[in-house]
Amino acid sequence: MGRYWRTLRRFWCTAVAVQLEYQVNVLIELLAVAMSLSGSLFLLSLFYGPEQTLGGWNWAQALMVQGLYTVFDGMATTWLRPNLGAIVTHVREGTLDFVLLKPIDSQFWLSLRTLSPAGLPEIGLGLGLLGWGSHQAGVVLTLPSLCTVLVMLLAGGLILYSLWFLIAATSIWFVKTWNATEVLRALLASGRYPLNAYPPALRLLFTLVLPVAFLTTVPAQVLLGEAAAPMLLAGLGLAVLFFAAARAFWLFALRFYTSASS
Amino acid sequence: MIQVEGLSKIYRVAEKQPGLAGTLRHFIRRRTRNVTAVQNVSFKIEPGEMVGFLGANGAGKTTTLKMLCGLIHPSAGEVQVAGHRPQRRQAEFLRRITLVMGQKQQLLWDLPPMDSLRVNAAVYGISDAVARRRINELADLLELGEELTRPVRKLSLGQRMKAELLAALLHEPEVLFLDEPTLGLDVNAQARVRQFLAEYNRRTGATVLLTSHYMADITALCPRVLLIHQGRLFHDGPLEALADQLAPEREVRLELESAVAPDAFAGLGRLEQLDGCDVRLLVPRDQLTTVVAQLLDRFPVRDLDVSDPPIEELIGGLFRQGRV
Numbered sequence: 403m404g405r406y407w408r409t410l411r412r413f414w415c416t417a418v419a420v421q422l423e424y425q426v427n428v429l430i431e432l433l434a435v436a437m438s439l440s441g442s443l444f445l446l447s448l449f450y451g452p453e454q455t456l457g458g459w460n461w462a463q464a465l466m467v468q469g470l471y472t473v474f475d476g477m478a479t480t481w482l483r484p485n486l487g488a489i490v491t492h493v494r495e496g497t498l499d500f501v502l503l504k505p506i507d508s509q510f511w512l513s514l515r516t517l518s519p520a521g522l523p524e525i526g527l528g529l530g531l532l533g534w535g536s537h538q539a540g541v542v543l544t545l546p547s548l549c550t551v552l553v554m555l556l557a558g559g560l561i562l563y564s565l566w567f568l569i570a571a572t573s574i575w576f577v578k579t580w581n582a583t584e585v586l587r588a589l590l591a592s593g594r595y596p597l598n599a600y601p602p603a604l605r606l607l608f609t610l611v612l613p614v615a616f617l618t619t620v621p622a623q624v625l626l627g628e629a630a631a632p633m634l635l636a637g638l639g640l641a642v643l644f645f646a647a648a649r650a651f652w653l654f655a656l657r658f659y660t661s662a663s664s
Numbered sequence: 665m666i667q668v669e670g671l672s673k674i675y676r677v678a679e680k681q682p683g684l685a686g687t688l689r690h691f692i693r694r695r696t697r698n699v700t701a702v703q704n705v706s707f708k709i710e711p712g713e714m715v716g717f718l719g720a721n722g723a724g725k726t727t728t729l730k731m732l733c734g735l736i737h738p739s740a741g742e743v744q745v746a747g748h749r750p751q752r753r754q755a756e757f758l759r760r761i762t763l764v765m766g767q768k769q770q771l772l773w774d775l776p777p778m779d780s781l782r783v784n785a786a787v788y789g790i791s792d793a794v795a796r797r798r799i800n801e802l803a804d805l806l807e808l809g810e811e812l813t814r815p816v817r818k819l820s821l822g823q824r825m826k827a828e829l830l831a832a833l834l835h836e837p838e839v840l841f842l843d844e845p846t847l848g849l850d851v852n853a854q855a856r857v858r859q860f861l862a863e864y865n866r867r868t869g870a871t872v873l874l875t876s877h878y879m880a881d882i883t884a885l886c887p888r889v890l891l892i893h894q895g896r897l898f899h900d901g902p903l904e905a906l907a908d909q910l911a912p913e914r915e916v917r918l919e920l921e922s923a924v925a926p927d928a929f930a931g932l933g934r935l936e937q938l939d940g941c942d943v944r945l946l947v948p949r950d951q952l953t954t955v956v957a958q959l960l961d962r963f964p965v966r967d968l969d970v971s972d973p974p975i976e977e978l979i980g981g982l983f984r985q986g987r988v
């Protein structure tokens with residue numbers, strides 16, 4: 403375990419070093435985040451006049467959802483996109499072989515190899531928005547509710563990661579044709595707005611098939627006191643399930659890689 | 665150290681027409697074709713041996729090495745490396761081997777090799793002090809210095825290859841698999857890499873299996889050679905036997921000050937080409953020095969060059985002559 407921990411620290415130190423090589427990129431990334439966030443806030447504000455609601459959610463509550471979405475988007479920028487996006491490259495260029503020859507879990511390596519600090523301010527921004535929205539919505543923060551939200555955020559992160567990893571792992575078969583990152587971004591973007599803002603069919607899809615609902619809407623509901631323990635458990639259960647699926651699929655993909663392709 | 669018994673690999677390749685229509689047709693009715701990359705190969709390598717793995721492009725060298733590392737599973741046959749079955753890829757096994765591929769690199773492009781080395785040290789659980797000592801030792805042998813702290817993208821190909829070797833050897837593997845480690849390097853860098861490998865093998869007693877399609881790599885390093893052609897093993901033995909068999913003659917190219925009549929070369933090997941001042945002769949190995957001395961003595965030579973014909977040609981020749 404100590405070895406994994408030390409490896410992780412090394413991974414992230416080198417990641418930050420790479421970023422510093424390209425300082426301009428960090429600035430551009432930050433600018434892009436600011437623009438996309440203000441854009442979606444503007445869009446959101448178009449739906450709301452005074453006293454209006456969207457699918458039963460008022461402006462402050464919708465801000466909470468937007469905040470949660472921003473947190474996950476930041477997570478994607480910092481963690482998922484740089485790591486899982488590189489899997490395709492590894493497969494295409496054959497450098498996956500080097501990963502597979504290391505005496506360390508390949509999924510660990512591929513999932514945590516790098517970090518892009520550019521997404522960290524976005525996570526901060528999202529948390530800020532969530533806090534402000536909660537305050538406006540009259541949410542009284544207690545220690546239990548904070549802990550709950552934290553757990554929901556972790557569960558959501560795990561779900562998002564597992565989905566993303568599953569899709570990225572298919573690049574072992576579809577080396578060239580596949581841009582997993584874009585698909586996942588689009589999917590995540592559907593979590594920008596409260597679930598109830600979507601037509602029932604999509605709502606079902608986003609809850610059951612692609613559990614985006616558990617990323618943003620459900621944690622907001624938990625904070626608002628509209629969803630309780632069962633939802634929390636469902637979220638956690640889903641996270642574990644998705645992670646197990648991602649793991650199993652990766653082992654399967656590796657078996658294919660080593661037996662069929664090169 | 666390495667035991668291979670009846671090893672085969674058959675790739676299944678999709679037979680797909682190009683374009684969208686082809687892709688769709690392929691999707692509906694999958695057609696595959698079998699490509700036999702390695703066929704019934706057996707050999708045994710003792711600890712500390714340096715063995716050259718020789719063969720034309722597409723002969724099955726990389727495929728065999730990958731099976732020995734456990735990167736791909738054999739279609740048939742048994743492999744044992746350092747007492748392990750490679751395909752299980754146990755951590756214990758992976759710590760004892762390394763693979764260097766001339767056309768792929770593990771070092772991070774944007775960072776100095778030192779950063780990648782630190783990552784490798786952590787992955788292999790090597791303490792900082794030990795890692796530093798090993799890096800210093802290997803860097804000395806490889807004649808690497810400040811290059812280790814320069815971003816990889818700013819290194820020459822030769823420097824990069826040396827840094828790759830360092831990264832691959834940091835965990836002191838007992839078995840080295842080297843797939844064309846000198847690919848694309850200039851003659852000097854090739855020689856440097858060769859020297860290093862020989863020295864490393866001498867110092868550590870590591871077992872080395874090296875593929876190359878530069879004859880010179882193999883001649884310089886490997887007393888024993890495995891020759892593979894179209895997936896089959898055709899020769900396993902000392903290099904001399906193969907060299908005589910493969911290239912009983914060497915090629916001598918001459919550039920003369922002035923043209924000479926063809927019959928002037930009688931008794932000086934076989935005249936392959938005479939084009940004004942450019943002459944190409946094939947000379948038996950054992951007569952090479954005397955013939956060259958006579959050539960220099962008799963003719964106004966401006967330039968003289970002796971070379972082995974490329975392996976591809978040699979092996980091709982061998983098969984045409986039906987000697988294997």
Ligand SMILES: Nc1ncnc2c1ncn2[C@@H]1O[C@H](COP(=O)(O)OP(=O)(O)O)[C@@H](O)[C@H]1O
Binds near residue numbers: 699719
């Ligand atoms: N992933 C693969 N899928 C299908 N065929 C392959 C694959 N890799 C190699 N081959 C085929 O197997 C044969 C041996 O290839 P390889 O082992 O790379 O040869 P070498 O390294 O000696 O040049 C070649 O005919 C090659 O086209």
Ligand SMILES: [Mg+2]
Binds near residue numbers: 722725726
């Ligand atoms: Mg090859």
